[in-house]
Amino acid sequence: MNKKIKTILKEDARVKVSGSLWLESDGKHFFGPGPVELLERIAETGSISEAAKQMQMSYKKAWELVNALNMQTKNPVVIPRTGGEKGGGSIITEEAKALINYHREMRKRFTKFLEEETQRLKI
Amino acid sequence: MNKKIKTILKEDARVKVSGSLWLESDGKHFFGPGPVELLERIAETGSISEAAKQMQMSYKKAWELVNALNMQTKNPVVIPRTGGEKGGGSIITEEAKALINYHREMRKRFTKFLEEETQRLKI
């Protein structure tokens, strides 16, 4: 019989089980917490560059995240519009909203999983 | 009602839910797949440096992983011995074996979680 974990770890250590979760295709991550937040901010601001700025992310990286997402979906999740009164902007589609919502639900289940695992550590 | 995910993603994309899992204390990761494999190889080879070489990891990083682990446990998981016939070596303790075993079990549950989530994508 193995020792229990809580008898092994230092008592004062506030240890928890943590992790991250994403969607991947062909081994490449294309959807996770970062893209979700980015989509939300694009929806709010109507601009990829402004969303990126809010997240202290380079425009390039933001664009790459958006692009990677668009590559995995039948219809784009972000529709860009260049030129015009404000120089341009971007809107997110219903598909993007569905992805955001899906991620929220999945995240809830993952959080529950992590909490259960953390609890198990202490038994 | 939101669109279903499988109607959004490209049909040919072999998408799956993936993730990673670790133990952290004070926000610092100290136990995950890397350290587990390292411990196993130290057990096999009796040497941190040999284990590191097998994993194509620098000795420094290997030592840091071992050290970070030892810092979180009451008793060390790896006991080093310097000098001697082979110049030295390291053995892992019962505590290390328990950690390895614990990780295996946790990993099983996580794999199940990921499979369920991947399945859910396709509904």
Place this chain on the structure above:
DNA sequence: CTCCGTTATATATTTAAAAATATAACGATA
């Protein structure tokens, strides 16, 4: 008491990732 290969540690170098910078196209508006 010399020789090993390993641990332990510091320092230097390399590499890869990220960010910063630069530039052109775009189109509504004034």
Place this chain on the structure above:
DNA sequence: TATCGTTATATTTTTAAATATATAACGGAG
């Protein structure tokens, strides 16, 4: 048609991470 800020893209620079290199201590075996 000149202006504006954004998208899109390439190129350069910066930063951080990882690796490589160097060095000393160690102790059993020959």
